[in-house]
Amino acid sequence: MLRIYNTATRKKEEFKPLSPDVVTMYTCGMTVYSFTHIGHLKSYLTSDIACRWLRSSGYTVRQVMNVTDVGHHLSDSDDGEDKLEVKARSEKVSPWQIARKYEDLFFKNLDEFNVTPPTVIARASEHVPEMISLIKKLEERGFTYKTPVGITYDTSKFPSYATFANLDLDNQMAGYRVDEDEGRKSPWDFALWLTNKPNHIMKWESPWGIGYPGWHIECSAMSCKYLGEQIDIHTGGADHIKIHHTNEIAQSEGASGKKFVNYWMHTAFLNVDGTKMSKSLGNLYTLEDLKNSGYSPLSLRFLFLKGDYQKPFDFTYESLYNAQNELVKLWKFFELNASEVPGKVDEGYFAKFKDGLDDSFNTSKGITVLWELINDKKIDIKTKLATAFKFDETLGLKLQNARYMLSLLEDYQNIDALDKQKAQLLLSGRDTAKAVKDYAKADAIRKEIDELGFVVEDTKNGSLIRIKQYGKV
Numbered sequence: 001m002l003r004i005y006n007t008a009t010r011k012k013e014e015f016k017p018l019s020p021d022v023v024t025m026y027t028c029g030m031t032v033y034s035f036t037h038i039g040h041l042k043s044y045l046t047s048d049i050a051c052r053w054l055r056s057s058g059y060t061v062r063q064v065m066n067v068t069d070v071g072h073h074l075s076d077s078d079d080g081e082d083k084l085e086v087k088a089r090s091e092k093v094s095p096w097q098i099a100r101k102y103e104d105l106f107f108k109n110l111d112e113f114n115v116t117p118p119t120v121i122a123r124a125s126e127h128v129p130e131m132i133s134l135i136k137k138l139e140e141r142g143f144t145y146k147t148p149v150g151i152t153y154d155t156s157k158f159p160s161y162a163t164f165a166n167l168d169l170d171n172q173m174a175g176y177r178v179d180e181d182e183g184r185k186s187p188w189d190f191a192l193w194l195t196n197k198p199n200h201i202m203k204w205e206s207p208w209g210i211g212y213p214g215w216h217i218e219c220s221a222m223s224c225k226y227l228g229e230q231i232d233i234h235t236g237g238a239d240h241i242k243i244h245h246t247n248e249i250a251q252s253e254g255a256s257g258k259k260f261v262n263y264w265m266h267t268a269f270l271n272v273d274g275t276k277m278s279k280s281l282g283n284l285y286t287l288e289d290l291k292n293s294g295y296s297p298l299s300l301r302f303l304f305l306k307g308d309y310q311k312p313f314d315f316t317y318e319s320l321y322n323a324q325n326e327l328v329k330l331w332k333f334f335e336l337n338a339s340e341v342p343g344k345v346d347e348g349y350f351a352k353f354k355d356g357l358d359d360s361f362n363t364s365k366g367i368t369v370l371w372e373l374i375n376d377k378k379i380d381i382k383t384k385l386a387t388a389f390k391f392d393e394t395l396g397l398k399l400q401n402a403r404y405m406l407s408l409l410e411d412y413q414n415i416d417a418l419d420k421q422k423a424q425l426l427l428s429g430r431d432t433a434k435a436v437k438d439y440a441k442a443d444a445i446r447k448e449i450d451e452l453g454f455v456v457e458d459t460k461n462g463s464l465i466r467i468k469q470y471g472k473v
Contacts (some may be wrong), residue, residue: 042304130224151208158253196426219244231262
């Protein structure tokens, strides 16, 4: 029985989907004005694991992910300039070019991180009519009012506004938002449509004048279009709880009169070396940074899988180094047994794996069970392979492609192709020396291989060369 920790109730609850066969999920995607960093990837791993495990459990999962390419201001509370337009000026291109550039990089990173593509990718800029329609519905139901800025959501008309994030509005209002709209009745009210920014490049016609949507309305509109007025699961980062997701609930439930989401899943914050990630501290790492330091993107995935998505995680290069070496051991095991044909899944081990994943997607326990399986001398290799590959449908570590994943590490390690070729030739000479029992010569060749940056491993399938060091601490 799957139980999910629900942010809305702050407890684990038995998962009961709206439909017996189909699970609907909405995932907050990127605001595509800059590079994807590893904190973003941690959040998308959470939704990926949920999708994978639900599919492995027999459900069809319909997942929608938005791409915010308009309407997201410098502040989540609709203050300041639009992030895309700021970036467009700095790079001397149009906001549309900025959006496509960073959207392409975002999905490239998700692919490298082995995140399963969502069923629907919804760009905000392509769903403005749906947003206008939703705002009109809110207007008709009495949830809006006009200000000099545009159309604003009246949170006082939604009595449970503070409930989801457990907000104490009386104590938290003062100084919480930088308010650019003097017409707002409350600092917690938020923009649905903005019309007072004539220089804003990305804008559309609307019943309220030429303008553009507020950030929060896009998710409500696109979720409703593709998934209906009620959905099973909504995922995102914990930083969205107080403003963005609280506003989504107010909009969606205000318009429909129905409960918007049954299960909210939020990924806790990622710190780096015990401090908050920030550009000013120089610790806002991307996958490119990690690859340039000799790491596979899946080593980061493996590191995050060993943690709990609901708890803050402290990233260090030392922890990544250790995770990569552990993952390499896994890949080497499956590479060495690549010639074996998988047998049947061991039901006992799968039951233990299931216990972990059914406990609000506890991947850490799943990794522990995987190692128990590999180290169990009573289980034959064919059964181990079949069972591990079944686990990997959820873990996403590409265990069946272990040989290829190990070869990719050479790219991240900047291994010189000529050095590798030379080491491979030396290895052949060492094998010949060993065959005639000239062990002194074999040892001398091993040292030459070592000086080229490789180590020799003698396996049941013959001798192999490996990269000497996986990653830099």
